[in-house]
Amino acid sequence: MRPERYWQALSGIDMTIQQNRSVITSMDDFSRTWRPLRIFNAYRLFLAALFVFLIHFGFQQAPLASTSEQLFSQASLAYLIFGFAAIVPLWLRWPRYLLQVSAHIGADILIIVVLMHASGGVGSGVGMLLVVSIAIVSTMVTGRQSGFFAAVATLAVLAEQLYSALVGLDHHINYPLAGMLGLALFATAIMAHVLASRATASEALARQRGLDLADMAQLTDYIIEQMEVGVMVVDPDGQVRFINNAAWRLSGEPRLPKHAELEDYSEELSQELQRWKSMKREGRQRFLINTGRRKLLINLVAMDKGQESPTLIFLEEADATSREAQQLKLAALGRLTGSIAHEIRNPLGAISHAGALLAESPVLDAADKRLTQIISEQSKRVNSIVESILQLGKRDKTQPELISLHHWLSHFLRDYYYTRSEARDRILLEPVPEDMQVWFDPIHLNQIISNLCDNALRFSKPLAGQAEVRLRCAWFGGKHGYIDVIDTGPGVAKVHLDQLFEPFFTTDGRGVGLGLYLCRELAEFNLAQLRYIGEEDEGGHFRLLFPAQQIDRNQE
Template sequence: MLTPRAVSIDDERRQQNNQIFNIYGLYRLLLSLILLVSYLFTSDLNFLGSIDPDLYFKTSIFYISFNALIIFRGFLPKLEKIENLQYLAVTIIDIILLITISYACGGVATGMAHLIIVPISAGSMLFQNRMGTFLAAVGTLTAFYSEFYLNFTLDRVEDFYVQVGLLGLTLFAISLILQYLGGKIQKNEMLALRQAEDLQSLEEMNYQIIQRMHTGIIVVNSNGDLLNSNNSAIKLLTQDGKEEQLLELPEKLANELRLWQADNNYISDPVTFNDSSPEVQASFSYLQPEKKSSVLIFLENYSKLSSRAQQLKLISLGRLTASIAHEIRNPLGAISHAGQLLEESPAITPADKRLLEIIETHSKRVNSIINNILGLSRNQDMAPELISLNDWLENFVDKFTASYIDKVHIELKLDEEAILIRFNSSQLEQVLTNLCENGIRYSLEETSQAKIYIRSTLHSNTQIPTLEIIDNGPGIKADDVENIFEPFFTTESSGTGLGLFICKEICEAYQAQISYHRIDDKTCFRIRFSHPEQSIL
């Protein structure tokens, strides 16, 4: 996954200057070699060194050595603070050496002085400011001095000051034109680089936003090969949230993708990819609908979605129960009271007394159902709190065992790491009380021992807390497992069928998941809490 990199205008400009200077350095070395080779091996160019052969030869040798040294210096680290000073010094030395060679050949009349046009042009491109004008002035003055010195030392009939003046005008004109063009180019370059910086800043911002989104995002090609993903997708799909493990789509998600590609109206069901991951709701969209090539996969933590739906359900349930509780309880109370009055009658027969017991039993059962539903709806506004699970469990076990007259044994096994959860403590007590009472009742029926086990664990990589309540009961029939969390489903004639349903409703309200498992011939109810840093809506 590539992270966007910011562009530095100063660094870009420095690199361009280095490229110009390196190209100019190769030109200087080639020129110096041509000047020396032409002097040594070309008899047609008899004007080379005609005034001072020794000066021409020594200057050419020095020029070659100087250029080779500068090229070699280019491979070494540069000092950024004096880089421009180095460019200026080298350019001035070039001008002086070329004017010296021109002097040794006979001055401006030979045309050798025009060789300084290239150094001044290179300097104007390197600096793109008044320094280019300064170099033109240096070239003009050295050419004038060279011509003046030739006229002073040699008895020449004709002077060439006009040619020097024209050369100076040419140098200034070239310098000014290159400065103007260079300035325009530099402004365009700076504008382009600033736009590039803005685009990369925007890309960086988008990258950070996508990485921090709670929604998982995956990009795949039409064949389902993974192209990119964000951190949330990695956490939702992998066992431990490590990026290097997300090399391909899980088979379940790949199947959902193929179903959607066959029918774009297909809606995926929530899927669990491993034991430690929550249920995930996947949705799909083409990145470019007209091409139908790459596909965007959006992954939502289904526990969050179900938590929102759960909150709405509890609110609706509260309104419904509040409106009908009074209407049901009044006739229910009248029926129960009438039954009690009939039971006190001396003329009641044993058969009628049995019918009155049935009336009283079912009246209490209906009243218990109403109380359970009202209790669930009243808890809808209870806010989550940060709970230290291990400490809370120790206090719960003490209170729970103290509430039983007969001896009850709870084996508590706590994770060595401190575990934090976001839950409402009173509702957590309601859930565990229900599960523990069920476990003790079934263990007592199966083994004649009131013993259950409570275990807390913390996943080492995902930091997801888990709580298990285990009993020695006979377990739940395979045909009944998928219905145990449904309202009013019970396997006992005296039960209301709301205990596990209420536990499930409460857990989902806090983005926790409760599930049934059979482990080592023992019944296990496992609660998988959300991460403590995850917000509870």
Template sequence: MTTPDRTTQETALEALWRRAEEIRALCGLPSLADPDAGRPPPRRDSAEGLVELLLGDLESNFRRELATRVQLEGLGELMTFAIRDPEPDRPYQILLQYLARALDEPNLWLGMLRGNPPGFTLYRAWDATEAERVSLREIDPGWLRWIVLGEGQPSLGADPLGRRKAGPWHPTPIKGDMPADRLSGGAPVCPGSRVEGVSCALSGAPLEDLVGGHRRCGPCQLGRIVGLLGIVGDADRKRASLEAIVPSLGALCVNLNLSEALDLEARFREDVIENMPLGVIAVDREGQVLAWNRSAEEILGTPRKSALARHVREIAGAEGWRDSLLRSLDRGGPEAPSEHIVRRPDGASIPVEVNAAALRDAEGTVRGAVATLTDLSNLRSMEERIRQLDRLAAVGRFASSVAHEIRNPLTGIATGVQYLSRGFPEGDERHEDVRFILREVTRLNSIIQDLLSATRPRMLTLGPVSVADAAGRAIRSLGPTIQEGRVEIRLEGADHWPKVLADTDQLQQVFLNLVQNAVQAIPGHGEVAIRARPVGNPPLSRVEIEIADTGVGIEPDHLPHLFEPFYTTRPKGTGLGLFVAHGIVQRHGGSIEVVSAPGQGTRFRILLPAAA
């Protein structure tokens, strides 16, 4: 074997030292000739010095990479705990800032494939507060190729939106195994398959048909490329460091993405439960309260903070419904729906329907129980309202029949009395008795006419009616009562009142009956206020009319019977005014309600269809 001469050896050794310099530059290490390198310049006249230098660099890089990987794993665990940050971008920004400091690279950037359907989010180390999101349909083709295929041009002149600024961009793919259900509901769509044809527009490979009508090419890496890491500007000196770190980022980024997805799903479930119209209460195996939503607070009158972590037996007012919950917990199955009366802390009693069932884990072990509470107050009120309307209809039919049968005899009585009075001499005191009888017959006839008007109403002539005009005419017809000066009637904002679709005369009759009733309810001086305003939206627009007085109010026992015929609390009342008003409003397709309490006045609320 021929031994190389000294000149050849020196030339080869010099070439090895230059190559070593290049390798150190790729690893981000200072030049050997740099006086600030922190070590004396090595001897360049022997291979032993070169080997020693490279081994030292290798050991240093290995230790640094190992430390970085350990720190990345610890950082990933910390960020998993911090994933519930209100700012969903925060964990990725923390990761990027850590990498920028570890690599001493202020121009570092991180791009993540996030969301369902997926989009690309770009984070910049030099602008930690900003995150730019781009859908895969709008992203620059050069970037899309890296995301989908994991390869492309090593240097991109434009940003993800195709804008030529702050470049060039040097991407390195971050590989991971993203579950398919995180992308487009289970079957990730290859972006290159969105165009017509049999080949992928990105890779050129044939497209394969997938379940659900999706297509995908063989080289497609969508879902296996979870992000991109790179540097803006000169990236050669840090390329080796990036390639060394990227393998550690794949699992970390997948875990962050999955943690974010789980957190979003958990928050969604919490929001669903919190905003349910039913009260939701859940307990663990020991009967301690774990969940108590807003509707449960409203129905039971017990704040969430007073119920959580307490045993359900310790909660006031839980008698009845809690027994269903605990039975389902003991028996490990659902309980039949049951109704209970809940007594709230404020003294109110509310009917509720309780449905309870046991909660089991994946192995079938009972872990707790859940109950839903339905407030039946509105349902019971509606049922009572229907029963009241049925009673009103039945009484009305009966009253109509009786009125018809009485009317004819009254006419005969009046005629007979008048005939008999002709035989009385002038000045006979019996003429006064006859006039009394005739007045009573006239009064009875008036009552019968009111009954017939309510039970056998005439056909309505509907049209746009000014509420203010109808109320004004009714008030003028009550002139003698008002002129006494003891009751003031105010039409509040009448110039702006809307019109209703109604029969003018019938609406005036409603105002007449209700205002007269309000005036008679005020024993001394007082006032009656009438208001009107539009409610609802077309085509279901309504006009709300309110008539409120400052009278004595109505006892609770009387309220359910106010609209029944002949029901009155006044000695001289007929009990037909509210009955007639109720019937007229109903025939107009409206509704009438009353709110009152002793000593607090009375307020009638009428809803009528608005005029177009």
């Protein structure tokens, strides 16, 4: 995945998480405010409807309505009407929340005190309904507000007692009981608020943990979906419960329903899973399967110790794994050989210089001069090995430039002929499109084409009146540009194709075996590909293929 696409994906995930958090937060705010107030109103409607039913059909029992049945009936009806009238503002959430809470508890205090007065005063027990109302409201407001409402309710009860004394209802008056009811209201307000605060804090903590877990689950799902390693979860019945994009791709991109059978994805994989289950799922199973198009490295892991637990399956492309392992080995080998190469250069220079001085001696006979010639040739060969090894450590230092291949190849051949005069008239450059430009490190491109030309000239067969090596530059599929190096030699034998680009592999006793490997490494680091497309007995044919994003046409 490109960096910009990666950050776009992460931004999308972050936006989704923020949206989910805002939705959940708004839902939690509703559940902590308006929903309890709606439940409170539903309780009021039930209580008022019960009182209206009892008084209308004459089922009320003392002390209900013992002092004034008409007042009790009117207050109950007013209570019921207020409950129905409060439904619309609650659903509209207007006016604001605190104003509606104050209206609700104010109506409850007023009407319940009137009902208490119509039922014989504080001794009737109707005043205990205030405890319920204060308890409910204390869970929805702050501590000071709950204390204020408890004080208003207490003053209302005491005012009812004072009014009863003024109108001569002495049997209604019970100041000690009214005081105890006031204390009960304050105690209820304090305890309800404390318990509600703790419950709210616990709920907020649980909600935050839930949001964190949801975010982590979403991020984990995204990471699993973007993994290069295929992941599948298979239940005990062989049904695929989860499969990520990589596993779907490695399975051949089948068009199957969401929860298909594992056998529909791969018969070989299903058979191996059944065999592993028959072995009582001992340990972590690792094996290779061949799907016909690619080799897959499979890992089977039991998600639990039980035989009926799901199985976790990891799928990797075997070739990619092998290449990665080889790269790690070569990286370690490169560091080791690089340090050795530096140590070899000084004594090698001394040997070469001593051989050159010895060859100038006039007292040497022909046999001794032949020996000095061997020393010189082999010193040059060792030096070429050292230079190639040192180049391996510099392959990642690229400085790409926009190169016009039409002009670059002409200049390349001019410089190539200057250092290798024997190659003149042996290489033919076919016409190059003038519009072909490519982003590439010019030093790396020179090294790749020089090496390919050297190999082509070494293995070519002279043809009368014809060039032995051809350089061709053209478009492939309208999007990809390429450079071909074609010789008239015997080509590469089929038995050697798999080893052609491996380090230190050569069929020439004079070669080092690092040239083609180094060329492929340089090509890949410039986002290009070096391929061999020739046939045996038809000449060697190497192609340096540039990716589409590396090509730039003047007419576009």
